[in-house]
Amino acid sequence: MYACFMDSSENYRAVRERVAAAAQRAGREVTLVAVSKTQPAAAVRRLAALGQRAFGENYVQEGLAKQRELADPGLEWHLIGPLQSNKAREVAAHFDWLQSLDRIKLVDPLDRARPAGVAPLNVLIQVNVDDEASKSGCAPAQIGALAAAVRAAPRLALRGLMAIPAPAPDLERRKAAFARMRALFEELRRDHAGVDTLSMGMSADFELAIGAGATMVRVGSALFGSRI
Ligand SMILES: *Cc1c(COP(=O)(O)O)cnc(C)c1O
Numbered sequence: 430m431y432a433c434f435m436d437s438s439e440n441y442r443a444v445r446e447r448v449a450a451a452a453q454r455a456g457r458e459v460t461l462v463a464v465s466k467t468q469p470a471a472a473v474r475r476l477a478a479l480g481q482r483a484f485g486e487n488y489v490q491e492g493l494a495k496q497r498e499l500a501d502p503g504l505e506w507h508l509i510g511p512l513q514s515n516k517a518r519e520v521a522a523h524f525d526w527l528q529s530l531d532r533i534k535l536v537d538p539l540d541r542a543r544p545a546g547v548a549p550l551n552v553l554i555q556v557n558v559d560d561e562a563s564k565s566g567c568a569p570a571q572i573g574a575l576a577a578a579v580r581a582a583p584r585l586a587l588r589g590l591m592a593i594p595a596p597a598p599d600l601e602r603r604k605a606a607f608a609r610m611r612a613l614f615e616e617l618r619r620d621h622a623g624v625d626t627l628s629m630g631m632s633a634d635f636e637l638a639i640g641a642g643a644t645m646v647r648v649g650s651a652l653f654g655s656r657i
Contacts, residue, residue, distance in 0.1 A: 437472065437653065441479050444651050451639035459639055462507050462628070464649030466491065470498040472653060477504060485509040485528070485647050489516040493523055509591070509647055511565045518542040521584075526551040528591040528628055528647075531567045536578045536585065543584035552579050553591040553628055556613060558606050561595060569613055576621055589626035589644075590614050596633070603634060607641035614642065 445461065452459040464485040465473050473484055473495055482503065486492030487510030496506060507526040517535050520527055521542035530536070530552050543550050554575050557566035567575060572590070579587040590613060594606035607629060614627040630638025632651035639646065 437475050438479055440652050440654070441476055441481065444648055447636060448639070448646060448648075451636040455639050455642075457639075457644060459643060460626075460645045462509070462645060462647045463652055464509065464631075464647050465495065465653070466510075466649065468653050470495045473499060473504075474501075476652070477501060483507060483526075485649075489519055493519060496523060507647075514538065521550055524550070526553070526588075528553040529555045529565065530575065530579070531555045531557075531565055533575055533578050536575075536582055540582035540584045549584050549586040551588045551626075552585050553589050553626060554579070554587075554617075555591045555593075556610065558592045558610050558613075559595040564593070564595070566592065569609075572613060572617060573620075576617060580621060587621055587624060589624050589628065590617060591628040593631075594629065600637075603637065604641060607638055607643075611642035 448459055448461050460483060462483045462485045463476055463481050466487040483505045485507040489508065492506060492508065505525045507528055508520050508524045509528045512520060512529055512535060514535060517538040521539045522544060527550060539550060554572055555566040556569055556572065557564050576587055579585050590610060592610045594603060597603040610627065610629055618624045626644050627642055628645040628647060629643045630646040632648050635646040635648055
């Protein structure tokens with residue numbers, strides 16, 4: 430298959446079909462988040478016209494600019510990149526999901542800035558599942574405290590966990606990271622009502638992630654082509 434000759438609608442249909450097939454094998458519903466970082470608003474509009482609803486952005490300002498340009502209330506925006514404290518207000522005001530909560534300090538500013546009259550901000554706790562010093566996400570041991578803080582915030586809705594496992598060339602290691610995330614997710618789900626989302630899997634490994642328990646995958650380059 431020559432991906433470079435396919436237009437975006439063919440890429441989109443192909444990814445949708447692969448996600449649906451893997452979800453069916455797993456016996457679970459899976460949400461596809463289209464990662465539109467570095468893509469222009471027009472690319473988001475093309476996918477939205479094909480029925481895609483959820484879009485993921487890494488940078489707050491870039492995401493806000495696209496939201497303004499598209500002005501489409503039917504779209505659902507996920508912040509998937511690291512969140513700096515000074516951007517918490519804007520995220521709470523303009524995004525539907527925050528997938529990268531990694532410290533308690535952010536909980537109160539997010540809660541206070543979430544406008545009344547819109548649904549609570551959906552929150553995933555990002556976990557550093559490989560225990561790498563270089564990576565964002567909280568340590569597995571911190572999930573409990575973070576989850577309790579989110580549950581205590583009336584304008585935030587704790588929905589689950591997110592991870593970006595290190596790109597392990599060897600399949601077994603990647604599977605092991607996904608399996609650890611699933612165990613942490615099941616534990617969180619036992620302790621908290623409303624937890625239903627495990628976000629893991631990207632272009633290179635979303636089928637593997639779905640097989641390992643993902644309910645949400647974040648796919649960029651397989652939809653839009655590789656980023657430069
Ligand atoms: C860029 C990014 C993705 C998508 O990566 P692809 O390999 O292009 O599918 C998913 N999640 C996060 C957090 C990202 O930064």
